[in-house]
Amino acid sequence: MYRRREATHPDLGLISLPFNGTLDSGNRWMILANEIPWAVVEDEYAKTMDATMGAGTINARIAFGALIIKEKLHITDEETAQQIKENPYLQCFLGYHSFITEEPFNPSMMVHFRLRFPMETVSKINNLIVERRLGKKGGAGSDSAGPDDSPGSEAAADKDNKGQMICDATCAPQDIHFPTDVELLNDAREKAEQIIDVLHENREDRSATKARTYRKKARKDYLNLVRKKRKTRREIRRAIRKQIQYLRRDLSHIQEMAKDGALRKLGKRQYRNLLVASEILRQQMEMYKNRTDRIDGRIVSLSQPHVRPIVRGKAGKPVEFGAKISLSVVDGMCFLDRLSWDAYNESQDLIAQLEAYRRRFGVYPESVHADKIYRTRGNLSFCSEQGIRLSGPKLGRPFKIRDEMIKMIREQRRVEHADECKRVEVEGKIGECKRRYNLGQIYEKLKPTSETAIALGILMTTLERILRDSFILLWRLVLRILHLGRVWIGLGHNPMAFTLGEI
Numbered sequence: 001m002y003r004r005r006e007a008t009h010p011d012l013g014l015i016s017l018p019f020n021g022t023l024d025s026g027n028r029w030m031i032l033a034n035e036i037p038w039a040v041v042e043d044e045y046a047k048t049m050d051a052t053m054g055a056g057t058i059n060a061r062i063a064f065g066a067l068i069i070k071e072k073l074h075i076t077d078e079e080t081a082q083q084i085k086e087n088p089y090l091q092c093f094l095g096y097h098s099f100i101t102e103e104p105f106n107p108s109m110m111v112h113f114r115l116r117f118p119m120e121t122v123s124k125i126n127n128l129i130v131e132r133r134l135g136k137k138g139g140a141g142s143d144s145a146g147p148d149d150s151p152g153s154e155a156a157a158d159k160d161n162k163g164q165m166i167c168d169a170t171c172a173p174q175d176i177h178f179p180t181d182v183e184l185l186n187d188a189r190e191k192a193e194q195i196i197d198v199l200h201e202n203r204e205d206r207s208a209t210k211a212r213t214y215r216k217k218a219r220k221d222y223l224n225l226v227r228k229k230r231k232t233r234r235e236i237r238r239a240i241r242k243q244i245q246y247l248r249r250d251l252s253h254i255q256e257m258a259k260d261g262a263l264r265k266l267g268k269r270q271y272r273n274l275l276v277a278s279e280i281l282r283q284q285m286e287m288y289k290n291r292t293d294r295i296d297g298r299i300v301s302l303s304q305p306h307v308r309p310i311v312r313g314k315a316g317k318p319v320e321f322g323a324k325i326s327l328s329v330v331d332g333m334c335f336l337d338r339l340s341w342d343a344y345n346e347s348q349d350l351i352a353q354l355e356a357y358r359r360r361f362g363v364y365p366e367s368v369h370a371d372k373i374y375r376t377r378g379n380l381s382f383c384s385e386q387g388i389r390l391s392g393p394k395l396g397r398p399f400k401i402r403d404e405m406i407k408m409i410r411e412q413r414r415v416e417h418a419d420e421c422k423r424v425e426v427e428g429k430i431g432e433c434k435r436r437y438n439l440g441q442i443y444e445k446l447k448p449t450s451e452t453a454i455a456l457g458i459l460m461t462t463l464e465r466i467l468r469d470s471f472i473l474l475w476r477l478v479l480r481i482l483h484l485g486r487v488w489i490g491l492g493h494n495p496m497a498f499t500l501g502e503i
Contacts, residue, residue, distance in 0.1 A: 002049030004042065005059050029093040031470050032068070032463055037128050038095075044121045048294040048344060058105055061095040061482050063113040064125075067452075069093070070110065071437050071460045077110040114449040122455035124334050126462055128173050130333040131360055133466065161387050165357055166426040167337075167374070169346035170438045171310045172454050173322040178347040179300040182236065185243035185284055186222045188277035189215075189304045192250035195270055199257045211253035218246040225460035240288055247281050272291075276305045289495040297342075306447040310343050322442060329426045334433075336458045339451060350379045354388065364388055369423040432464070433457045 023030065038061055045060035064472065069090055070080040084090045088099050096104075129381045177183075178207045193213050200210045225231060225239040254274065276299065283295050299305050300321055310320050327336040337353050350370070358364050367389040368374075375392045384388045393416065434440035437457035444450045 002046060002057055004046055005061075010272075021207060023092055027089050028467055029089045031467060033093050033148065035127060035129060035133075035463065035466050036064075036068075038126060040128060041388045044124070045116060048116045051342065058109065059095070062104060063109075064117060065094040066105070066110065067113055068460070068463070070186060071453075071456045072463070074436065074438070075228070077107040080110065081105060081107045101484050111446075111449060114444065114452040115446075117450035117452055118448055119455040122452060122459055126455070126459040127335065129459075129462055129466075130330070130335065132463075134331055147396065158370065160362045161366040163330060163357075163363070163365045164367050164369065164422065165353070166369045166423055167327065167346075167350065167353055167369065168423075168426040168430065169324060169326045169349070170430045170434075171312060171320040171322050171324050172434075172442055172450075172457075173306060173320045174301070174303045174307050175441050176304060176307060176321055179321070181284060181287070182222065182225055182239050182243060184280060184300070184302065185240065185247055186218075188280045189218055189243060189247045189250060191273040191302065192247060192254065192277050193268075193334055195266065195274055196250060196253055196257070198265060202262065203257075204260075208441045210251075211257070213250055213253070214246060218243065236428070237288075240284065243317070244281065244284055244288060247277065248285075250327055251278060251281060256258075273302065276302055279305075284382065304445060304447075306341050308343065323450065325454060326353070327426060327429065327458070328357070329429055330357070330361075332425070334429050334458050334461045336455055340453060341447070347374045347376050347379060348375050354382070367391065367419075369419050369426075371423075391416070391423065432461055436464075437461070441471050455471065485498065 004166065020263050041064045042060045047062060049057065066080055066084065069083065070077065073080070073083060075083065079299050084094065085101070085103050091099060091104075094104070108435060166488060193215050194213055197214060200208075221242050225235060263274075266274070280299050280302070283298060287293065287295055298309065300309055301307050307321050310322065312320055314316060323341050324343060324346075325336060325340075326346055328335045328337050335356070337356060338349050350368070354364060354368070364386045365388060368383065369391045372392050380390060382388075430439075437460045439457040442450050442453055442466070444453045
């Protein structure tokens with residue numbers, strides 16, 4: 001049972017500490033606590049719970065705040081619980097009114113927290129924070145907007161395009177070993193052998209003979225190939241054929257044993273492994289017969305069958321295995337526009353990203369900065385109709401350069417260079433997500449928890465930007481105070497005599 005709680009923020013002066021101290025209101029966790037819409041977090045969390053029956057559970061602020069702490073500090077689930085136990089600032093961030101000395105929850109609960117905050121919920125919270133911040137700054141991409149021109153207002157909807165949008169796509173690779181056909185078949189064979197053992201132990205007829213699996217011979221054939229430094233295509237193909245035969249024999253034994261209803265003895269994970277192993281066998285047999293390395297919906301991991309190969313074409317990493325995501329950046333704030341486990345052409349997302357920009361800010365952007373792949377005829381036609389300038393060179397063959405065109409070409413190249421310099425910002429956001437917030441290697445195993453981890457990484461870039469802006473404002477205030485102090489000293493006054501209103 002879930003009991004709703006008021007989304008109140010504890011008074012910094014009232015939280016009780018064992019050493020009778022007080023907390024600094026300028027601490028980063030105090031700043032972040034004021035930026036997160038806890039009421040929305042509470043509402044979304046309550047939708048996943050039953051308010052009429054069941055035992056009480058951990059409240060929404062602790063659950064969502066713990067996920068933010070883990071991503072911000074780049075630590076494990078176990079370390080997250082320990083840090084919360086030891087740090088009063090983290091406890092205040094989570095809404096505690098007094099200092100506690102025990103772990104707030106079991107570290108295994110972090111998995112359930114990620115399941116209760118799906119990707120859509122985290123993206124919604126991120127969008128609310130970004131839209132509120134950009135609204136305070138006076139509009140998307142503009143520092144001169146008036147008080148009635150904030151994004152989404154009626155006054156902004158009647159104006160021309162405003163702001164800039166930067167978009168790009170990348171891959172968030174999963175933590176799996178590099179897949180090969182032989183290793184994948186060997187993993188499936190071992191899981192099938194474990195299932196045969198379980199089914200045989202739970203047979204009603206104790207005198208029945210156990211099915212022969214040839215597991216020692218199959219293991220030996222597998223090791224004979226993987227231990228070779230140099231493998232020929234013929235040797236690899238022969239090893240694949242043998243592993244296919246072993247796996248097909250094991251699955252046929254399971255099929256015979258299943259006639260008596262023995263599959264009811266399997267656990268949830270074992271039954272899923274059986275289904276995945278059957279699909280792996282089908283895919284590998286089809287690729288073996290057709291002598292190809294490609295098939296639709298190809299499984300590359302037995303434990304994570306939702307992962308797909310994403311061809312990137314990058315130097316050193318031509319193929320990555322994980323989710324492909326489309327991002328858009330507005331005024332340094334990042335949005336997660338699409339996440340897919342199957343490969344797709346990111347140019348298909350541009351129109352949807354522009355419509356999302358219009359829903360958020362009431363107008364289309366003045367310009368869009370993106371790769372050349374986004375400059376399709378459909379995207380160019382849509383941008384032309386809406387008065388949006390899409391960066392990049394024109395389509396078609398390059399025209400012959402004449403003397404009277406040199407000035408125009410130089411101006412065009414200058415604009416293209418400025419657009420490219422602006423577009424690089426999204427590359428920095430992608431690098432920040434991958435280096436600091438785990439998008440370079442997703443360690444979560446389940447599909448929904450992996451999606452939540454990716455959305456949290458995008459959210460953390462927004463919160464980090466807010467912290468940087470707060471730090472910059474603080475230093476501007478300090479410099480302003482020092483400047484006024486020097487002026488007052490020069491005029492013969494006491495530097496500490498001016499009031500806060502004069503600052």
